[in-house]
Amino acid sequence: MSAALLLPLAVFTPFAAAVVAPALGPRLRARSGYLLWLAFVPALALVRYVHPAQLGRPVTTSLAWVPELGLDLTLRADGFSLLFALLVAVIGVLITLYAAAYLGRGERHGRFYGYLLTFGGAMLGLVLSDDLLALFAFWELTSIASFLLIGFWDSRAASRDGAVKALLVTAVGGLALLVAVVLIGIGGHSATLSGLDLAALRSSPVFAPALVLVLVAAFTKSAQLPFHLWLPTAMEAPTPVSAFLHSATMVKAGVFLLAKFAFLLTGTASAQVAMFLGLLTMFWGSYLALRQTDLKALLAYSTVSQLGILTAMYASGHAHGATAHLINHAAFKAALFLVVGIVDHATGSRDIRRLRGLGRRLPVTAALAVPAALSMAGIPPFGGFVSKEMFYDAMRHEGALAATIAVAGSIMTVAYSLRFLTVFFGPFRAEAPELHRPRAAFWLPVLPLSAATVLFGVAPPQATLATPLTDLASTSLGFHAEPLALWHGVSLTLALSLLTWLAGLGLHLVRDRFAALQEALTPRWNANTVYYGLLSGLERVAGVVTRRTQGASFATHLRVLFVGVAVAGAVCGYPVLLPKLSPVPVDMALATGLVAAGIGGTLLTRSRLSALIYLGLAGVASTLIFVLLHAPDLALTQLLVDTVTVILFLSVFRFLPAMRRYTRPGALAVLDGAIAAGVAATVFSALLAVQQPIAPRIAPFFLRFSAALAGGTNVVNTILVDFRGYDTLGEITVLAVAALSVLALLRLQAQQRSEPEPPAEGRPGLSAGEEERP
C-alpha cells in the first residue's frame, strides 16, 4: 500500500470507526471493543516505515482540504511522528481491548468507544500532520475528546468538575497554540512544519512571542507547572481513558510539540526556563505522588512528574534520552493504570491504606505490576533504568543544580513506586473479602505493556523496535542517536543511581513519619485554590458587569451604547476627518439652521400638533438643501414625501395617546446632552468618512454616457430606471411588500375587532379538548 493511501487511512479510520461505534454499542455492548480495535490497524501498518533506510526520508502525502483557501492537509511521517503514531496505535489497540473487559453492562458503550476512537484519530492526526493549522485543529480535537471522556460519568459532580478544569486549562494552551502557529507561519513563510524557513523565523520579531506561546501550549497540555492541576482531577475518567489519554498519549502531545520545536528552542533563555520548570514539575509531582492514598491519584501525580522529566530533557536538547524515556513511560505507566483498573474491579477500592497482600489473591496482576513499577522507579534491569541513566547524564551536563533536583525527585519516585507495590505484598487485607479474579481478557492487554518494560531493558538493542524507533525519532528531530544500553560502566551517574535507590528505599521505610511531615508542611494555597479563586472571581466580575450593563433601565442601556459610539468616533473619526472641513456657504448654513430649528421645535413643544408642524418645517428645509445642491429630483421627491407623510400623520394622530413630558434631573440632562453631542459628532464624521474618495468618482461616467446608453439626459432618472434598474426593481418590490403588510395587518386587526365577542362559557365550534384550556 502506498504512503499516499496509508497515511490518510491511519488518521481517518478511527474517525470512521467512531461514527460506527454508536450503532454497535446497543447490540454488542462492551464487546464492540473486540471489533473496533481494528480501526488502529492502518496506523499499526506504519511500522513498515521503521527501518534504517528510512532515515532522513520522511513519508509525505497531501490531501486537498479547503482548496478555495489553499489549505491542504499535509500528512508527514518523519521518524518522531512515526514513533508517536505507533505509540498511539499500539496503546490504542490494547486500551480498546481492555475497555471491552472493563466496561460494565450499564454503560453507554457506543458513546464511550465513539469518544475514544475520535480521540485516537485526533491524536494520530496531530502527530502526523505537517500543516500548522491542521496540527492546531487536531490539537483542539484531542482536548475536546479528553473533556468528553473525563466527563463520561457525567452524573458525578467530580467528573464534571474535572472535565471542565481540563478543558479550561488546555483551552488556554489551545489559544496560545493558535496564535503561535499563525506567528510561526508568518515568521517562517510557510504553512507547513517541514517547509519553515528556520533562519528567517529565528531572526523575525515574532520569534520570541511565538516560542513563549508554544511553551504555554506544551505546558498546559503536558500538565507542567503551573498548569499541572488539571491532570489529577482528570482521573475521574474511566481507567482505560486515564491510561490512554492522561498518561500514555495525549498529555505527551505537549512534549511532542516541545520536541518538534526543540530545534528552535535550543540555546535560548526560554529553553533554560522550560528545563527548570520541567525539573520542578518532576520534583513537585513526585512529592505530591508520595502523599496520595489513592492508587490512581498516585499514578496521576507520577505522570505529572514523569512528564516533567520529558520536558526538561527535550527543552535542554537531550532528545535521544527523552525519546527513550517517552517510550518507557508509555509502557510502564499504561500498564500500571490498567493494573489499578483490575485492582479496582476486583476489590472495589483503590485506597493504598486498605489494600495489602493482593499478590496472593491476584498473582497475575501482581506479576504484571511489579516490572512496570520497578521500571518506573528506574531499577535495573528494566527499561526505566536505561532512560533514567540518560536523564541523569543529561542533567549532570546541565549543571549541579539541575542534577540535584533530578536526584531528589528520583528518590521520591523510587519511594512512591515502592509504596505502589505495597498493596501486593504482606498479609492479605481488602475491603471486599470476596475477590473476583480478573478474566484473562482483563489482564491480557496489560501483558504486552508489562513485557515491554522488561524487554526494553534486557533485550539486545535491535531486537525490540525501541532502538530503531528512537534512532529514527531523534535524527528526525535533528539530534544524534546514541546507543541505548543497560550498562554504561562505572561512572558518577551510576553512583547517583545507587544513591537514589538507597535513599528511595530509606524514604519508603520511614514513609509514615515523612507523611506526617508532608501533612505539617501542607501549603495554605496551591494551584487548585488559585484556579477556583480565579473561577469564582471571574463569576463575580461577570455578575457585576452583567448587573451594571444588562439589568439597567433602557435609558442607561442607551447611554452605555451611545457613549461607546461617541468614544469610538472621538478615537477613530474626529482626528482624521474634522481637519478636512471647509467653510459652509451662507445659504446652506441657513437651510441647515432651519432643519435644526424644526427638529428642536419638535423635541421641545408640548403639543403634538405643533410637533407635527415643526416636523414639516424640517422636511421643507431639507428640500431647500436639495434645491441649493442643484438636485431638483431629490427636492421634488423630498417635498412630496414630506407633504404626504405630514398629512397622513395629521389624520392618525388623533388616535395617539396624549403627549407626556419626561423630566430628568439637571445633571442628567447635561450628561445626556453631552452624549448626544458626541454621538452626533461621530455620525457626522462617519458621514464625512463616506465622502472621502477611495476610488475614481463614478458620477462623470453617468454624465457622459447617460444620453448615449440610456437615451435620457436626466441622469438621476436614467440611473434609477436603467443603469441601476436592478436595484430599483428590488426597491419597488420591497415597497410593495411593505404596503401589502400594512394592508394585511390593519385588515386582519379590523376583522378580529369585528368578530362577535364569544360568550363566557363554552365557545361554539371548539372541541372539548380546547375548551379545557385556560
Added chain:
Amino acid sequence: MSKGPDVFFRTLVTPIVFALLALGFHFFLRGHNAPGGGFIAGLIVAAAALLVRMARRRGLLRIRSEVLMPLGLLVALATGVAPMLVGRPFLTSAHGHVHLGGIGSVAWTSASLFDLGVFLVVVGATVTIIDVLAEEGGLSELREPSAPRRTDAAHKAPAAERPPDEGGR
C-alpha cells in the same frame, strides 16, 4: 362625524386634483430628460388621492388600489425579461426614435416602460396605505360616513344613509 368637510374645499378639490393628475402625467413623461420620473409622478398622484379622500371621503380610484402593485411589478419585470427573449441580458434597455411621417419624430426608451412599473407600484403602495388607514384603521375623517367597512358590515355606520351604489368600493 356630523359635519362634512368645508364646502369651498370640496368644490376646489376637483380642479386641484385634475391639475395634480396632469402634473403627475407631465412629470412622468418628461422624467427621462428633466426632473421627474415614475417615483415623483407616483407621489403626486398619491397626494391627489389623499386630497380626494379628505374632501369626498372616498378613494380616487374605482379599482382596488392594491392591484396596482403587482401590476407595476409585472410591468417592470416584463421590461427586464423582454430583452432576454432576444438573447440580451436581463434589464438591457433600448432606445430610439419613431418617425411619424412629416410631423417629426418621437424619442422612446424601453426604460420608460420600466418607469411605468415604478409609477404603478408607488401609486399602488401609497394609495393602498391611505385607503386601508381610512377604511380599516378607524380614520373616520377620511371615510364616507355612509360607507360600510369592508370587513365590518355590522359596524356603527347607520345603514339608512348607505347609498345603494357604493358597495363595490
